[in-house]
Amino acid sequence: MTRSRILAAGLALGMTVGLAATTSAGEVVLPKSLSWTAYGTTSSGYAQSIGLGNMLKKNYGTELRVIPGKNDVSRMLPLRAGQAEICACGIAAYFGQEGVLMFANKSWGPVRMFNLFNNLGRNGTGLVFAGDAGIKTAADLKGKRVTWVKGSPALNLNATAVLAFGGLGWDDVEKIEVPGWGQSMQAILDGQADAAFGSTISSIYAQIVASPRGIFHPTFPHGDTEGWKRVHEVAPYWNKLMVANAVGGENNVTGKLPYEGAGYAYPIFVALDNLAVETAYGLTKAVMTKYEDFKDSGPGMDGYQTDNQSLSWVFPYHPGSIAYFKEAGKWTADDQAHTDALLKRQDVLAIAWTAFMAGNPDEQTFEVDWLAARAAALEANSMSAPFRNPM
Numbered sequence: 001m002t003r004s005r006i007l008a009a010g011l012a013l014g015m016t017v018g019l020a021a022t023t024s025a026g027e028v029v030l031p032k033s034l035s036w037t038a039y040g041t042t043s044s045g046y047a048q049s050i051g052l053g054n055m056l057k058k059n060y061g062t063e064l065r066v067i068p069g070k071n072d073v074s075r076m077l078p079l080r081a082g083q084a085e086i087c088a089c090g091i092a093a094y095f096g097q098e099g100v101l102m103f104a105n106k107s108w109g110p111v112r113m114f115n116l117f118n119n120l121g122r123n124g125t126g127l128v129f130a131g132d133a134g135i136k137t138a139a140d141l142k143g144k145r146v147t148w149v150k151g152s153p154a155l156n157l158n159a160t161a162v163l164a165f166g167g168l169g170w171d172d173v174e175k176i177e178v179p180g181w182g183q184s185m186q187a188i189l190d191g192q193a194d195a196a197f198g199s200t201i202s203s204i205y206a207q208i209v210a211s212p213r214g215i216f217h218p219t220f221p222h223g224d225t226e227g228w229k230r231v232h233e234v235a236p237y238w239n240k241l242m243v244a245n246a247v248g249g250e251n252n253v254t255g256k257l258p259y260e261g262a263g264y265a266y267p268i269f270v271a272l273d274n275l276a277v278e279t280a281y282g283l284t285k286a287v288m289t290k291y292e293d294f295k296d297s298g299p300g301m302d303g304y305q306t307d308n309q310s311l312s313w314v315f316p317y318h319p320g321s322i323a324y325f326k327e328a329g330k331w332t333a334d335d336q337a338h339t340d341a342l343l344k345r346q347d348v349l350a351i352a353w354t355a356f357m358a359g360n361p362d363e364q365t366f367e368v369d370w371l372a373a374r375a376a377a378l379e380a381n382s383m384s385a386p387f388r389n390p391m
Contacts, residue, residue, distance in 0.1 A: 026281065027282075028059075028282040028285050030060045030062045030279060031062065032062060032063065033062065033063045033065065034056070034062055034064050034065070035064070035067060035078070035084040035085055035086075036049065036065075036085060036086035036087060036269075037066075037068075037069050037076075037079070037086075037087045037088065038066050038068055038069070038087075038267065039075070039088075039267075040069070040070065041068050043068075044266075045090075045266065045267040046066060047298035048088070048267065048298040048301060049267070050297070050298070051294040052297075054293075054297060055286070055287075055290050055294040056283075056286060058293060059290055059293065060282075060286060065084075067083070072089075072090065072092030072095070072102055072154065073092075073108075075087050075089055075092075076093070076096055076111070079271070079272055080111075080272070085271060085275055086116065086269055086270070086275070086283075087271070088269055089267060089269075089270055090154065090266055091154055091237055091264060091266070092154055093270045093315075095153075095154065095387075096108065096111045097113050097314075097315065097349075098110060098349065098374075098386075099353060099370070099374065100374075101154070101157070101391060102153060104366075104370055104390070105366065105367065106357075106366065109357070109370075110350060110353050110374075112272065112346050113270045113271065113315065114270060114272075114275070114280075114315060114319075115269065115270055115316065115317050115318065116269040116270065116280055116284050116318050116320075116321045117284050117287055118265030118267070118268050118269060118303070118309065118310070119265055119266060119267055119301070119303035120241075120265040120310055121300045121303030121308070122242070122244035122245045122258070122303075123200045123201040123243065123245040123263065124199070124217075124243035124246065124262055125197070125200065125262060126200070126217070126218050126261065127141070127146065127162040127195040127196065127197050127218060128188070128195065128196060128197075128198055128200075128205065128208070128215060129194065129216040129217070129218065130191075130193075130194050130195070130208070130214070130215070130216070131214025131251060132212070132214060133195070133216075135194060135195065135216060135218075136216065136253055137166060137253070138162050138163065138166025138168070138218055138220075138227075139167060141162075141163060141166055141172070141173055141195060142173065143173065143174070144173055144174065144194040145174045145192070145193045146159060146163070146170075146173045146174070146193065146195045147159070147176045147177075147178050147184035147193045147195070147197070149178055149180060149181055149184055150177055150178070152180075153391040155181060155184075155197050156197075157234065157391060158235060159195075159196075160234050161238060162218065164230040164231055164234045165220055165224075165227045165230060166227070167227075167230065176193045184198075185198065185202070185207075188208055188213065189207060189208060189211055191213065199266075200243055200246035200249060200261070200263075201245050203247075205246075205248060206247050206248075209247060209248040214251070215247070215248040216251045216252065217251060217261075219254065219260050219261060220260060220261055220262040221260050222260045228240070231262070233386060234386065235386075236386055237264050239262065239264055239313075240260070241262065242259070243258055243259055244257055244258040246261075265303065265310070270315060271318060275318065275320070276320070277319050277320040278320065280319065281321065281323045281324055284318075284320065284321040284324040285324045288309075288324065291304055291305055306325070307330075309330070311325060311330065311331065311338075312338040314342075315342065316339040316342040316346070317339050322336075344381075345378070348377055348381050348383065349374065349378075352376075352377035353370075355373070356369070356370055356373045356374075368390065371390065
């Protein structure tokens with residue numbers, strides 16, 4: 001796509017967003033069938049999707065097909081192939097938008113996508129500490145054993161963000177390489193590691209609590225401006241939140257729940273720019289207004305409420321979803337400005353990618369060269385440029 005066509009598409013979409021944002025209240029009109037991708041069948045995201053599907057069937061006669069994906073890329077492929085309209089994704093959707101990590105290759109690059117709504121509940125994320133390791137804060141990790149999960153850049157990036165909060169990097173700790181997330185937790189149980197990244201409601205945390213080592217959760221004091229600045233340089237998608245749901249959560253420096261923690265939405269409901277405004281509006285309104293119909297259908301459903309939505313996050317919102325949030329009195333001028341800025345960012349990334357690919361990039365140095373070109377394009381437009389180096 002040429003630069004002029006990309007900019008024209010961005011301008012047209014911006015006009016659509018503005019139009020949708022002023023749409024008056026309307027009925028929920030959904031297709032008879034809908035497909036979206038999700039994590040595997042044993043995940044909380046899959047269980048939540050089934051609960052949402054039952055609600056859609058009951059209220060609107062819509063049959064939902066949930067397509068489980070084994071990894072982050074496999075959850076995105078059906079969207080690009082037109083086999084699914086939506087992805088109930090993890091934070092890898094953001095990496096896809098930015099064209100980094102597993103998407104920094106010739107097959108992908110930056111993907112234009114839009115947020116509909118999310119589940120932002122009361123559980124947090126972070127490195128969980130072994131209770132006997134003497135670690136109370138992120139800064140205490142210096143010299144400790146921290147797991148690094150092979151082939152899982154998202155997990156490792158999040159662990160890097162925790163280290164950054166404490167003013168540390170991987171050179172300050174002992175990196176313990178493990179083959180998978182489950183093994184990272186087992187490494188704590190076996191006394192081979194002192195910290196590993198996960199969600200505060202991970203079921204395996206109960207085993208750590210009951211083990212001789214015990215468990216300890218870090219806090220991320222919301223008034224620590226410098227600490228949060230360092231975090232956002234690594235992981236711009238992190239949010240401040242009060243963590244109320246945590247296995248063994250009282251084991252933190254405050255000794256009680258809730259505590260000042262960190263986290264981000266999961267699942268994150270995103271779509272490409274070909275999702276009909278009517279469908280995005282209808283689905284968003286259905287989920288936001290029919291909470292009572294599905295709140296008990298899976299773990300961690302409390303985040304599917306209008307008041308829990310973060311409307312100025314790392315994705316631009318879909319015009320249809322904006323129409324609902326406008327109707328609900330939640331969409332502000334600042335939210336619109338934020339989405340407009342993110343649409344411009346997507347244009348910058350698309351133009352940079354087109355120019356980069358036109359230069360016949362070297363296979364051997366592809367990711368390094370693309371990340372450099374990406375950073376240069378973003379900085380030239382006075383935009384933040386995280387992910388400068390491969391993980």
